[in-house]
C-alpha cells in the first residue's frame with residue numbers, strides 16, 4: 001500500500017520503536033507465565049552469547065566483568081530499537097512490507113527461543129505474542145501517523161478574526177491523536193514489562209533452618225589475617241562478594257519443588273532425587289576455594305566458602321557406573337553442560353553435590369538448588385550450577401559446552417598467588433613498615449611457601465595465615481620497610497606442598513589456566 005508522503009517522518013520511526021517495545025513487553029509478560037528464559041530479548045541475547053567466538057567472550061569477561069550481561073542485554077535492546085525505528089520509516093511508503101518484516105524478525109526471536117537447549121514448544125509463545133502485538137501496534141500507529149500529514153479541518157475563520165494561524169505551528173488534532181496513541185502504547189508497554197518482571201519473580205527459597213546437619217564435624221574456620229593485614233582478602237569470602245561466572249543472561253530461578261536430580265547414562269541403577277530426598281542423604285561440610293580458568297594472574301575470579309553437600313562418589317556408587325565410563329557429563333536446568341573426569345568425582349577429594357554455602361542454601365546466582373563443587377579443578381570442568389543431571393558417559397561420545405569451544409577437558413587448578421595490598425599504583429610512606437599481603441592457592445596440593453621480592457632484591461619468605469586444608473587458599477603477608485622514595489615493583493610467587501614453584505612464564509587462561517607471577521607497582525613518598 002502506497003501512503004501519503006506529506007506526513008512527517010518522525011512519527012513513523014516512533015511507531016516502529018514503540019511497536020517493538022510493546023511487542024517485547026507482551027513477550028516478557030507471556031514469558032513470565034511460561035518460562036522467563038524464553039523472553040524474546042533474553043532468548044536472542046543467549047543465542048548471541050553462545051554464538052560469540054571464544055576470544056571475544058574472553059575480552060568481554062575481562063573488560064566488562066560481571067557487567068558483561070547487562071551490557072549485552074542493553075546492546076540487544078538498542079539494536080532492536082534502531083532496527084524497528086528503521087522498519088517504522090519503511091512503513092511510511094511500504095506499509096505491507098514493513099509489517100511483514102517486523103513479523104519475520106519477531107518470528108526469528110521465536111526460533112531463537114526454540115533453539116535453546118532445554119526449550120519446549122511453549123517457549124515460542126512469548127515471541128509469537130510479541131509478533132502479534134508488534135504488528136498490530138505498528139499498523140495502528142502508522143495509521144495515526146498517516147493522518148498527521150493530512151491538512152487539518154479547521155472551522156472557517158470568522159471575518160473578525162484578524163490573525164491567521166500558520167498551519168502546523170500548533171499541534172493539529174491528528175498529531176494530537178498520534179501523540180496520545182504513542183504515549184498510551186509506551187505506558188502500556190512499561191506496565192507490561194513491570195508486570196512481567198513481577199510475575200516472573202523468585203519462587204520461595206528454603207532457609208538455613210531447612211538444611212540438614214553435616215555428618216562430619218568441621219571445626220570453626222580459624223580466624224584469618226583479616227584484622228591484622230588491612231586490605232587482605234578475607235579468609236572466607238562473604239557470599240555477596242563471591243565471584244560469579246556463567247553463561248546465563250538471567251539468573252535461573254529454580255523452584256525446588258519442581259526440581260529433581262537425575263543420575264543416568266551408562267549405569268546399572270539410574271535414579272532420581274527430589275530436593276527433599278537429596279537433603280535427606282548424608283551430607284558433609286568442606287572448605288573449598290573455587291577458581292575460574294579465565295582468571296588472569298592477579299585477577300578476582302577466585303573465592304572461598306564452606307560448602308555443604310552430598311559426596312558425588314556416594315551417588316555414583318549407588319548408580320553403579322559400568323565399565324568404559326571416563327567422564328561424568330553434568331547438565332544444568334538451562335541445558336548448559338560440563339564434563340568432569342570420572343576419577344575426580346570418585347576419588348577421596350570429596351567432590352560434592354552442594355546445597356549450601358556458608359550455612360545458607362545456595363543463592364540463586366551460585367546454583368540453587370544444587371551445584372557440583374569439585375575441589376582442585378577449575379569451575380568450568382567441575383562446578384555445574386543449577387545442576388539437573390549427572391550422566392555417566394565418555395569423552396568420545398559427549399562434548400560439554402566449553403569442550404566444543406576448544407577448552408581443556410581436564411583442568412586442575414594451577415598454583416597461583418596474588419598481592420591484595422598494597423594495590424597497584426598505591427603510594428606508601430617511606431620509613432614505616434608496610435604490610436604486603438594477599439592470598440595463594442594450589443587446590444588439591446596446598447601451599448607450602450609464599451615469597452615476595454621488591455624490585456630485584458632478595459626473596460622474603462612470607463608468614464602464612466591459618467591452614468584450612470589443601471583445597472583452601474592461604475593468606476600471607478610480609479612487612480616491608482621501604483627505603484628511599486620512588487617507584488618499586490613488588491612480586492609474589494608460591495610453592496605448593498609437592499615442592500613445585502609456580503611457573504614464572506606468563507601464559508593465557510586459554511585453554512587450561514594462566515600461569516605467571518603477580519607483580520604490582522607502588523610509589524614510595
Ligand SMILES: Nc1nc2c(c(=O)[nH]1)N[C@H]1C(S)=C(S)[C@@H](COP(=O)(O)O)O[C@H]1N2
Nearest residue numbers: 243244245246247292332379380383384385
Ligand atoms: N550452569 C552453569 N554452571 C556453571 C557455569 C555456567 O556457565 N553455567 N560456569 C562455570 C564456571 S566457568 C565457573 S568458574 C563456576 C563459577 O561459579 P560461581 O559463579 O558460583 O563462582 O561455575 C561453573 N558452573
Ligand SMILES: [Mo]
Nearest residue numbers: 292293379380
Ligand atoms: Mo570459569
